[in-house]
Amino acid sequence: MPDPASHEPAATPGAAPAATPGGSRGGAVLVAALAVDSLGNGLFLPLSLVFFLELTEVPLALLGVLLTAANALALPVPLWAGALADRVGALPVVVGAQALQAAGFLAHAHVDGPVGVFWAAALVAVGVRFFWSSVFTALADHADGGGRWAADTWFSVANGARTAGLAGGGLVTGVVVADGRAGTYVVVAHAAAACFASAAVLIAAFVRAPRPAGARPADRAGGLRGGYAALLRDRPFLALVGLNTVFALASVLLGLALPTVVREDLRAAPWLTGAVLAGNALLVAVLSVPVGARLPRHRRTRVVALAAALWTAWALAMAVLGPGTPGLAVALAAATLLFTAAELLHAPASTALAAAAAPAHARGRYLASFQYSFAFASIAAPAFFTTLFAVGTAAPWLVLAALSAAGGGGVLLLERVLPRRAVHHGAGTGARE
Numbered sequence: 001m002p003d004p005a006s007h008e009p010a011a012t013p014g015a016a017p018a019a020t021p022g023g024s025r026g027g028a029v030l031v032a033a034l035a036v037d038s039l040g041n042g043l044f045l046p047l048s049l050v051f052f053l054e055l056t057e058v059p060l061a062l063l064g065v066l067l068t069a070a071n072a073l074a075l076p077v078p079l080w081a082g083a084l085a086d087r088v089g090a091l092p093v094v095v096g097a098q099a100l101q102a103a104g105f106l107a108h109a110h111v112d113g114p115v116g117v118f119w120a121a122a123l124v125a126v127g128v129r130f131f132w133s134s135v136f137t138a139l140a141d142h143a144d145g146g147g148r149w150a151a152d153t154w155f156s157v158a159n160g161a162r163t164a165g166l167a168g169g170g171l172v173t174g175v176v177v178a179d180g181r182a183g184t185y186v187v188v189a190h191a192a193a194a195c196f197a198s199a200a201v202l203i204a205a206f207v208r209a210p211r212p213a214g215a216r217p218a219d220r221a222g223g224l225r226g227g228y229a230a231l232l233r234d235r236p237f238l239a240l241v242g243l244n245t246v247f248a249l250a251s252v253l254l255g256l257a258l259p260t261v262v263r264e265d266l267r268a269a270p271w272l273t274g275a276v277l278a279g280n281a282l283l284v285a286v287l288s289v290p291v292g293a294r295l296p297r298h299r300r301t302r303v304v305a306l307a308a309a310l311w312t313a314w315a316l317a318m319a320v321l322g323p324g325t326p327g328l329a330v331a332l333a334a335a336t337l338l339f340t341a342a343e344l345l346h347a348p349a350s351t352a353l354a355a356a357a358a359p360a361h362a363r364g365r366y367l368a369s370f371q372y373s374f375a376f377a378s379i380a381a382p383a384f385f386t387t388l389f390a391v392g393t394a395a396p397w398l399v400l401a402a403l404s405a406a407g408g409g410g411v412l413l414l415e416r417v418l419p420r421r422a423v424h425h426g427a428g429t430g431a432r433e
Helices: 004-011 027-047 050-055 060-073 077-088 090-108 114-132 135-144 151-179 182-206 228-233 235-265 271-297 300-320 328-357 360-370 372-391 395-414
Strands: none
Touching (some): 027 050, 027 090, 027 135, 027 151, 050 060, 060 114, 077 135, 077 228, 135 151, 151 271, 228 235, 235 300, 235 360, 235 372, 271 328, 360 372, 372 395
């Protein structure tokens, strides 16, 4: 258990960050831009491998290596993105990230060999990492500057906009795959580039999010004083990142594992996978705003712990499902409702908890580092699922249930050592409970 005293340096800023004069504006445009950005991702995400198979002569095995290398190149990006967000503000980093992705998708339409594939994929991967490592800081700044919602609600809205965009883009991509013509794939790459470019222009032209009054530039000598060095001494925050890696693992397993589970374990019709995933996406897109509007009334740690309990119940339900389960489709849909509820609660509450735990001058670095929990989970999830699934079809779910339950308990223990402003929305002091 982290030592409460070790957290004191990060808690000394005291008051919750107040915005600098000028105020936020362009909240509706920001929501629209996030949806357009996610539409671009949704258009291309399912095509990331098949696109190059269709339009280049690069063999499948080499493509896998090139795309993995491109994503590995982007792993250090959150460290730079966080420092940049603290130095120049998060919105310029978000706009630059979208411009990078637009350039990457334009490059996709013109590659014809391994080198081109690598650099086109790397541009997109780096842009994606920069975006997700800075957008939550931008949303928190917008909320602090007098935006229409609290940060918790903004994070929920962002989750809903992202899900809606991904789902809409995925539907269009299904038509593209059915069409199968090379020219159609090129049109999709151009459309994705246009989405990111449009989102960048909208945010740059219409959105303002003043930085917190307590923010100060990063150490211009290039050192880590007051930034990552302080973060590495912030044991409660590091514990939060570790616990969130467990929750992030749970959050990616539905999309990753469900196709295999339906086919190999449940032996059900293939359409069941698409129906369940579509239902989950629809509910997240529709319910994110009303759920997010109610979250600030509750302790963020308790909301995250409730999400962990729901993921525990979901994993146990998945463990007991089998090919002979009566009303299998209904049972699987009911189990997925538990997952959906957990996702709706966890996404905004966990990010708001991390944002409020950060000192004002280092919020960009703290939130960028928090994103590593999702990166680590994405890397570990395939091996976690396939290794345990080979042991027994219930094994990954039982292990996940145990991890989620332990993670929920860990968050409740962590509540005692996190700053009060992190646990309670609107708390103005850094004192602990």
